[in-house]
Amino acid sequence: MSFKEIAPYEFNENPFSTLAKDWALLSAKKDGKSNTMTIAWGFYGVMWGKNVMSVVVRPQRHTLGFIDSADTFSVSFFDDSYKDKLTYCGRTSGKDEDKIAKCGFNEYDESGAPCFEEAKLTIVCRKLYRQQFDESCFIDKDVCQESYPDKDYHIMYVGEIIKIIKKED
Ligand SMILES: Cc1cc2nc3c(=O)[nH]c(=O)nc-3n(C[C@H](O)[C@H](O)[C@H](O)COP(=O)(O)O)c2cc1C
Numbered sequence: 204m205s206f207k208e209i210a211p212y213e214f215n216e217n218p219f220s221t222l223a224k225d226w227a228l229l230s231a232k233k234d235g236k237s238n239t240m241t242i243a244w245g246f247y248g249v250m251w252g253k254n255v256m257s258v259v260v261r262p263q264r265h266t267l268g269f270i271d272s273a274d275t276f277s278v279s280f281f282d283d284s285y286k287d288k289l290t291y292c293g294r295t296s297g298k299d300e301d302k303i304a305k306c307g308f309n310e311y312d313e314s315g316a317p318c319f320e321e322a323k324l325t326i327v328c329r330k331l332y333r334q335q336f337d338e339s340c341f342i343d344k345d346v347c348q349e350s351y352p353d354k355d356y357h358i359m360y361v362g363e364i365i366k367i368i369k370k371e372d
Contacts, residue, residue: 204320210366211254216324218247221280226289229258230317231269231276231304236318237310239302240266241293244357245278247326247364254364256328257353258339262335265297270360275315275329314365323370328362334361 214330220228230239240260247256260267270276281289288306290358295302303310309320318325336356341347 205316205371206320207369207371209369211364211367218245218282225280225283226286228281228289228292228319228322229260229266229270229276229282229306230279230319231266231273232312232315232317233269233272233318234245236269237303238266238269238297239279239292239317240264240297241289250361251331251332254349255361256364257359257361258324259336259351259359260324261355261357262275263355269297271331271333273315273330275327275365276360276362277313277316277318278326280324281321282323285321313368316366321369321372325366325368326364327366327368328360330360330362332361333358 220226223243226241228239229242230237242258245256245258258278260270260349284345292306293300309316313322313327314320316327318327335358337356338347338356
């Protein structure tokens with residue numbers, strides 16, 4: 204098994220399937236420790252003349268403090284055989300369990316972000332922007348009501364994509 208860095212223009216994953224259907228792990232480090240959580244919402248594209256990925260994290264997530272204290276984060280995509288592990292990482296908090304150890308992931312560092320050898324594709328981002336969604340900014344109030352009945356508005360991070368790592372068999 205080997206890893207290859209690919210250029211953004213070689214990245215041809217469909218966001219509607221990779222995120223919404225297959226999900227991903229969002230990971231960051233704080234004080235030398237790593238945490239990860241499952242995500243299914245986010246975007247990638249071009250902003251401020253840079254290739255970017257945006258992720259959204261609710262305030263109650265343990266991962267939030269990790270992303271806030273790091274300069275970088277990673278988004279890892281896996282093949283279908285890891286779906287049970289992604290389900291676990293999306294239902295259990297790092298406050299209670301060491302999810303990375305329980306999943307048996309082999310972690311490595313890339314630009315300060317935790318990455319996993321098991322991932323088929325990893326996007327490493329450098330944080331550029333952070334902002335919490337604001338109730339008053341929703342034009343469609345139904346979206347706000349449906350997604351935030353508890354007013355736990357996501358914090359959105361926009362990260363510059365600094366590396367895309369692809370696993371080769
Ligand atoms: C399929 C799926 C997608 C999820 N997407 C998100 C997301 O985009 N943002 C978010 O804040 N939580 C999302 N979650 C919830 C977190 O993954 C979950 O609350 C997790 O346990 C948080 O872990 P932590 O407390 O260690 O950060 C998702 C969960 C699942 C199962």
